[in-house]
Every structure is written in C-alpha cells, then in structure tokens.
Amino acid sequence: MRMSLKIKVICFFIIFTIIIGITGIAMYRRVILDIVMKEYEEQSVNIAKAMAQTVDAERVRNLRDAVMKIYNETDEKVLSDQWGTPEFNAYIARFSEIEKSEDFLVLREQLRRVQDVINVDCLYILWLDVPGKRMIYLVDAAHEGACPPGCADPLFTDDPDAILNNPEIGTPPNITHTPEYGYLLTASMPVYTSDNEFVGYTTVDISMNEIIAHEQQLIIIAAVIFLFVAFLIGLAGILLVDRFIVRPINKLSDVAETYTQGEANFSELDIRTGDEIETLAESMKQMEKDLTEYMENLISTRSDLATVTEKAEFLNREANIDALTGLRNKRAYDLAVADLDNGNTAYAIVMIDLNDLKMINDKYGHDKGDIAIKNLAALIRRVFTHSPVYRIGGDEFVVLLDAEVLAMRESLIGRFRDEVRALSQIENRQVWEKVSAACGYAVYDPEKDQNSRSVFKRADEDMYKHKAEMKNTK
Numbered sequence: 067m068r069m070s071l072k073i074k075v076i077c078f079f080i081i082f083t084i085i086i087g088i089t090g091i092a093m094y095r096r097v098i099l100d101i102v103m104k105e106y107e108e109q110s111v112n113i114a115k116a117m118a119q120t121v122d123a124e125r126v127r128n129l130r131d132a133v134m135k136i137y138n139e140t141d142e143k144v145l146s147d148q149w150g151t152p153e154f155n156a157y158i159a160r161f162s163e164i165e166k167s168e169d170f171l172v173l174r175e176q177l178r179r180v181q182d183v184i185n186v187d188c189l190y191i192l193w194l195d196v197p198g199k200r201m202i203y204l205v206d207a208a209h210e211g212a213c214p215p216g217c218a219d220p221l222f223t224d225d226p227d228a229i230l231n232n233p234e235i236g237t238p239p240n241i242t243h244t245p246e247y248g249y250l251l252t253a254s255m256p257v258y259t260s261d262n263e264f265v266g267y268t269t270v271d272i273s274m275n276e277i278i279a280h281e282q283q284l285i286i287i288a289a290v291i292f293l294f295v296a297f298l299i300g301l302a303g304i305l306l307v308d309r310f311i312v313r314p315i316n317k318l319s320d321v322a323e324t325y326t327q328g329e330a331n332f333s334e335l336d337i338r339t340g341d342e343i344e345t346l347a348e349s350m351k352q353m354e355k356d357l358t359e360y361m362e363n364l365i366s367t368r369s370d371l372a373t374v375t376e377k378a379e380f381l382n383r384e385a386n387i388d389a390l391t392g393l394r395n396k397r398a399y400d401l402a403v404a405d406l407d408n409g410n411t412a413y414a415i416v417m418i419d420l421n422d423l424k425m426i427n428d429k430y431g432h433d434k435g436d437i438a439i440k441n442l443a444a445l446i447r448r449v450f451t452h453s454p455v456y457r458i459g460g461d462e463f464v465v466l467l468d469a470e471v472l473a474m475r476e477s478l479i480g481r482f483r484d485e486v487r488a489l490s491q492i493e494n495r496q497v498w499e500k501v502s503a504a505c506g507y508a509v510y511d512p513e514k515d516q517n518s519r520s521v522f523k524r525a526d527e528d529m530y531k532h533k534a535e536m537k538n539t540k
Contacts, residue, residue: 082319103274107239110253110270114236117189117268118255120385121176125169126257127265129204130193132167133215136160137195137202145200145218161216170205170215177207187271192254194233194267199226204266234264241274249274260400291353314343321350388457390436391443399456399464403518406510412469414509415518416479417525418446419533420461421502434498441501445489449482464522472509479507483532504533 137143144157164170177189190206190213201219206212213219221229229237237254244250251274254267314337321335333354337347386398394402406413420442427435439461446455446463453471456464467475482505489501506528508521515521 078315106251106272106274107253110239110251110272111255113184113186113189113270114253114255114268117177117180117270118257120180121173121191121257121268123257123259123265125173126191126204127259127263129164129167129169129173129191129215130266132164132169133161133202133204134193134195136164137216137218143198143200143218145220146213158214158216161214164215173205174207177205178209181207187250187273189271190269191257192267192269193265194221194229196230196233199230201267236267237269260397262404287356291349291356294349311343314339314347391440391457393443393447393463394454394456396456396458399458402454402456402466403522406466407517410512412472412510413521414467414472414475414507415521415525416450416465416467416475416505416507417522417529418442418463418465418482418503418505419529420463421504421533421536422497423461426498430496430498434496438498438501441499442503445485445501445503446482449485450478467507475507475509479505502536504529504536506530506532 140157140160142153142157144151144154146154148154173191177191181189188206188208190208191204192201193204194200195202195218198218199221201221203213203217203219204215206214206217229235234256236256237252239251239253241249241251251272252269254269256264257266257268259265321331331354333351335347335351337344386394386401388395420438423435423438426438439457442463443455443457446465450465450467450471453465453467456466458464467478471478486501486503486505492500506525508524508528510518510521515524
C-alpha cells in the first residue's frame with residue numbers, strides 16, 4: 067500500500083511529537099523529581115536525627131516506661147484503624163493520666179517548638195513493640211488530631227524484619243498514602259540516653275501531596291501541549307509538502323534529537339514560514355519555556371530544604387553550648403567521651419574546679435559568681451587553645467587532650483596553675499575578679515581504664531589533691 071507524502075509527513079510528525087513528549091516526561095520523572103525526593107528524604111532524616119539529639123532522653127525513657135506498663139497490662143490492644151469506635155476510646159482512656167504528666171507535657175512542648183519553626187506536618191515519639199510488630203505512640207506534637215499515648219500502628223516500613231531484628235537502627239525514609247493524610251514521607255531516628263540506652267524513635271512526617279500534585283499537573287500539561295503540537299504538525303503536513311515544509315521540519319528534527327542532551331534548544335530556532343510550521347516552532351518554544359519554568363520551580367525547593375537543614379543544624383549546635391560561658395556543655399562532653407570509648411586512641415582528661423564559688427554566691431550574689439565562672443572559662447580557653455573545653459557543672463570544667471596535645475600536658479598544666487596562682491594573688495581586686503581553681507589530670511591507660519569514667523575519676527582525684535595542696539599553702 068502506497069502512502070502519499072502528506073500522510074507520511076503527518077504520521078512522521080505525530081510519532082516524532084509523541085517520542086519527544088514521552089522523553090520529556092520521562093526525563094522529568096527520572097531526574098528532576100528524583101532530585102527533589104532525595105532532598106526531602108535527606109531532610110526528613112536530618113530533622114529526625116536533630117530531634118533525637120535534642121529531646122530530653124531521660125523524660126522519653128520515663129514516658130516509655132509509663133506507657134508500656136499500661137500497654138503490656140492491657141489484654142486487648144485496639145489499633146488506630148479503629149479510631150473513634152467505643153472499643154478504641156475505652157482502650158485509649160487507660161492512658162489518659164499520662165497526658166497530664168510532666169514528662170509528656172515537657173516533651174510535647176519541645177516537639178511543638180521545633181515543629182512550628184521548621185514547618186513540617188508533624189513530629190512525634192514512638193516505641194517499638196517487637197513481639198506485636200507495632201509502633202506505640204508516646205507523644206505527638208500535632209495541635210489537632212494528635213495520636214494519644216498508647217495509640218498503636220502497624221510497623222510502617224518496606225523491610226520490617228530489619229528493624230524488628232535490630233530496633234536501634236531506626237526506620238529509613240518511607241512514603242505512605244492514606245485517605246486521611248494523602249502522601250506522607252516519614253523517617254525515624256533512635257533516641258539514646260546519656261548511658262547509651264535506646265528509649266524510642268523521634269519521627270517526622272513531611273507532606274508530599276504538593277509535589278505529587280505538581281508532578282501530575284505537569285504530565286497533564288505536557289500531554290495537552292504535545293497533542294496540540296501534533297495537531298498543528300499534521301495540519302501543516304497536509305498543506306505543505308514542498309520545500310517550505312521539509313526544510314523547517316528538518317530543523318525541528320535536528321533540535322529535537324539533541325534537546326534531551328542539552329546540546330540545542332527550541333528557543334534558538336528561527337523559522338519564518340508564515341504558516342503552521344512557524345506556529346509549530348513557536349509552540350515548541352513555549353513548551354520548552356513552560357517546562358523550564360516548572361523545573362526551575364522544582365529546583366527552587368532545594369533552597370527551601372537547605373533553610374530547614376540550617377535550622378535543624380542550629381538547634382543541634384545550641385543543644386551542645388553552655389549559655390553562660392559559650393563553652394561546650396555536659397551533653398557535648400557525654401557525646402565526646404562516647405566516641406572515645408568506642409575507639410582506642412590516646413587521650414587525657416583535665417579536671418578543673420573553681421574554688422570558693424559558694425562563698426561568692428552567698429556573700430556577694432550569683433551575678434558575681436557568674437563573673438568568676440566566666441573569668442575561669444576565659445583562662446581555660448586561653449591556656450588550652452588547641453583542645454575542646456567543657457563546662458560539666460556549676461563550677462566544674464573538663465578539657466580533653468588528644469594525642470597531638472598529650473605530649474604538652476605537663477607544660478599546659480604547669481602554665482595553667484602558674485596563671486591561676488598569679489591571678490589569685492593580684493591585689494586591689496574583688497574576690498570574684500580573681501581566679502582561684504584546682505586542676506588535675508589523668509592519661510588514658512588501656513591496662514587500667516575500661517572506659518572514660520575511670521580516667522575521669524583519676525583526674526578528679528588528682529584535682530582534689532591539688533585543691534588540698536592549695537588550702538595547705540594559704
């Protein structure tokens with residue numbers, strides 16, 4: 067069967083347009099959407115991790131114990147899929163007193179402050195019932211429709227055996243779809259106490275409805291545009307089969323073949339035939355413009371995600387800083403020595419204690435005591451320039467000397483004690499303006515020390531020995 071050139075032109079451009087449309091949509095879904103989804107997944111993990119390091123883990127442990135005591139004593143567990151039924155309400159009523167507890171209220175307020183700042187859908191804390199393969203809600207930060215303590219959901223993960231066999235790993239980012247909430251991206255990270263006990267998961271929900279809706283809108287728009295372009299191409303093929311058709315079509319074909327590789331753009335075409343071919347070229351330009359603008363809008367979401375990441379990192383940094391001195395705090399110290407206990411590197415712990423703080427507070431006021439603390443902090447920072455300094459108590463400071471600084475420990479300790487002695491003897495200064503502090507240290511010995519607590523104890527004993535010497539020389 068022979069076909070006329072007009073029919074061939076129509077068939078060719080219809081097929082060509084469909085190929086370009088499928089290629090463009092496939093490129094969008096595979097590249098652009100994948101980038102955005104990956105950013106959202108990384109962000110959900112970062113937020114959950116920041117919350118796991120920020121919440122009061124001791125309160126989480128207390129709340130977990132209270133909820134699981136009632137949960138384990140309850141023979142008939144009613145899952146959240148029966149929400150609103152009399153059976154569910156009766157089951158949840160058993161946990162009602164927990165919502166009045168200080169641990170629950172403090173944790174919920176911590177979660178809500180962060181949730182309101184970073185503008186995610188919800189933050190909550192869960193515990194895993196391994197035998198029942200369920201997630202148990204401990205506290206939910208939602209202002210409306212929050213899941214109460216004891217509310218149980220089936221384990222939401224693509225690989226439940228992995229988390230059931232090793233609950234401490236948390237759950238990777240996972241997208242769920244429900245009629246109530248639509249598409250939600252959920253990620254969980256484990257919460258540990260200072261003694262390294264796993265006590266629950268901080269979990270974040272980020273709505274993906276807008277991203278999914280944008281994807282569907284783009285597919286519809288792209289399909290409509292390409293169908294319209296196919297119609298114009300077919301009409302032009304019927305009317306023109308001579309040199310006013312072939313040449314422009316060849317130009318369009320050349321650009322289309324290299325468009326997906328970024329080697330050419332439809333906007334660079336200059337076709338002036340005064341007919342449907344020129345209209346086709348302008349339509350392709352508009353299509354390219356629409357796709358470019360939409361992709362730019364999607365890419366711009368990356369900057370929004372970066373802002374949320376910065377906020378989460380800021381919260382994490384603030385959680386490790388002592389407000390009075392600007393030094394690292396007890397939480398930061400616990401994290402640091404936990405890393406040391408996991409390794410086998412050489413280090414030393416320097417223990418420093420401010421003398422007469424109670425006397426200064428009682429006699430001159432706590433504001434003068436704060437001055438004394440800050441003066442000592444400044445001296446420690448000045449002497450131990452290359453080592454991290456921590457304020458672990460009201461008048462207690464710790465310096466961690468790593469392997470590079472360890473050889474200088476005697477010199478550093480001697481310099482510190484000399485400067486303390488000099489400052490404490492300056493006349494015409496108030497007692498809170500002088501600096502008087504005892505200092506001791508201990509070096510990690512793998513044959514003596516099982517962990518950093520043993521090194522800390524020996525450093526503390528050495529510090530008290532120095533304190534006694536100071537008292538005897540007065």
